[in-house]
Amino acid sequence: MSATGISTSAAPAVRTGRPWQRDLIGVAVILLAAIGGYVLFPDNLALLTRIIAIMFLVLSLDLVTGYCGVATLGHAALFGAGAYAAGIAAVTFGITEPLSMIAIGAIAGAAAGLVSGVVILRGHGLAQLVLSIAVIHLFHEAANKASAYTGGSDGLSGIAPDPLLGLFAFDLWGRTAYIFGIVLLIAAFVLLRILVRSPFGMLCRGIRQDPVRVSAMGASVKASLIRMYVISGVVAGIGGALNAVSTQVVGLDSLSFTNSAEALVMLVLGGAGSLFGALAGTVVFMWFEHVVSAANPFHWLTIVGALLIAVVLFAPKGLYGTAADLARRFTRSNP
Numbered sequence: 046m047s048a049t050g051i052s053t054s055a056a057p058a059v060r061t062g063r064p065w066q067r068d069l070i071g072v073a074v075i076l077l078a079a080i081g082g083y084v085l086f087p088d089n090l091a092l093l094t095r096i097i098a099i100m101f102l103v104l105s106l107d108l109v110t111g112y113c114g115v116a117t118l119g120h121a122a123l124f125g126a127g128a129y130a131a132g133i134a135a136v137t138f139g140i141t142e143p144l145s146m147i148a149i150g151a152i153a154g155a156a157a158g159l160v161s162g163v164v165i166l167r168g169h170g171l172a173q174l175v176l177s178i179a180v181i182h183l184f185h186e187a188a189n190k191a192s193a194y195t196g197g198s199d200g201l202s203g204i205a206p207d208p209l210l211g212l213f214a215f216d217l218w219g220r221t222a223y224i225f226g227i228v229l230l231i232a233a234f235v236l237l238r239i240l241v242r243s244p245f246g247m248l249c250r251g252i253r254q255d256p257v258r259v260s261a262m263g264a265s266v267k268a269s270l271i272r273m274y275v276i277s278g279v280v281a282g283i284g285g286a287l288n289a290v291s292t293q294v295v296g297l298d299s300l301s302f303t304n305s306a307e308a309l310v311m312l313v314l315g316g317a318g319s320l321f322g323a324l325a326g327t328v329v330f331m332w333f334e335h336v337v338s339a340a341n342p343f344h345w346l347t348i349v350g351a352l353l354i355a356v357v358l359f360a361p362k363g364l365y366g367t368a369a370d371l372a373r374r375f376t377r378s379n380p
Contacts, residue, residue: 068238071321072231078328079227083220090219094291096331097226101284102304103311103323104237105154105277110309111317112241113273114253116173117165118305119181120281125188125300126150126157127282132201132295133194141207143215143225147286154282155275157184162274166267178302185300200296204289215290222291229287233280237320240276249273253318314356316363325365 082093102124109115130153134140140149165176188195195201208214213221240246248269251259256266289295298304307330315326333352338345360367 064238064242068235071234071238075227075231075234075324079223083223087218090223091291092331092335094219094223094226095288096328097223097230098284098288098291099308099311099331100230100324100327101233101287102281102308103315103327104233104320105279105281105284106308106312107317107320107323108237108241108273108277108280109270110312111319111323112246112253113249113270115165115270115274116170117161117177118174118302118309119161119165119177119179119184120277120308121300121302121304122161122181122184123154123157123278123281124285124288124304125184125295126278127154127285128289128295128299129153129188129195129201129285130282131286131289132204135204135206135289136201137194141205143206143209143290146206146290147229147283150282150286150289151279152282154278154280154285156278157282158274158276158278159271161278162271166270166274177305181300181302181305185297185302188297188300195295198297200294202294204293204295206290206293215293219291222287226287226291229283233283234320234324237280241320245269245272310353312363314353314363316366316369319363319365319369322363322365326363329364 083090086093102120105123106117106120109120110117127150131146131150134146134149140146161177161180164180165173168176189197191197192199206215209221209225213224215221241250248259248264252264252266252269260266285299288299311326311330312323313326314330315324316322330349334345334349337348341348356364362370
């Protein structure tokens, strides 16, 4: 059984057919959505870039929770580590080349993933949740105390990335940051699709289903989970670094428990155990939150809560998982 109560049946363990077709469709959907966002919401590119950055966090969470069954409420530690590493590299050490900042964020995220994985995987079930909460609070407090580098509660400002590839400056409207984020997202999506279909990805799905049997077959369960945690840290670190590059400021909210909890909500909303679900859940939650909070600033949390309750009750596999089920039923009934 999975260590979490989250349904991961949105995606079957093994799919036959044409996986590369689904990959191409996924890339096409991302491109079409990106173009639509650029054309329809030119004044909200900063929000769209923020959504892209959070997509990296939710994708990374899906790797350990959806595919491996590891319960965690502290995944923002990996995201925040990438954000602060990129910001400190720019402000303190003068490394302002955007691709270098992304690489530094990825390395910091991997290191945070290794540390978090070693600690969290010491427990099981509820103990994992408690350890993950402790991890995120420790990272948050460490960033707060190291104010000489992080800015403490005031945040880290003064991040000024150079023009991308020496040609495209990060403008006030956020066009360069938005396109940069889309390119990174597509590259990460393709690589993660390859990863989850690889023998290692199948091994992690097996661990989610029955870790005892996988261990009996001779595979190292803990080593595999830590490896996935490090990969997850790379993905989350890229998202954090992208957020630092696009907003040019890093605050303690990037390491907050709220950030971790919302990422888990987005994953459940879209459907755990599916990269498509992680993307869909992030877009729906963050855009719905933005629209509702602007329309009703006093009761928007109640409306968001009602949406989540409705999804859990009527679409327990998440939005993408439920839609995929309906599509399969329609296909079978209309061969």
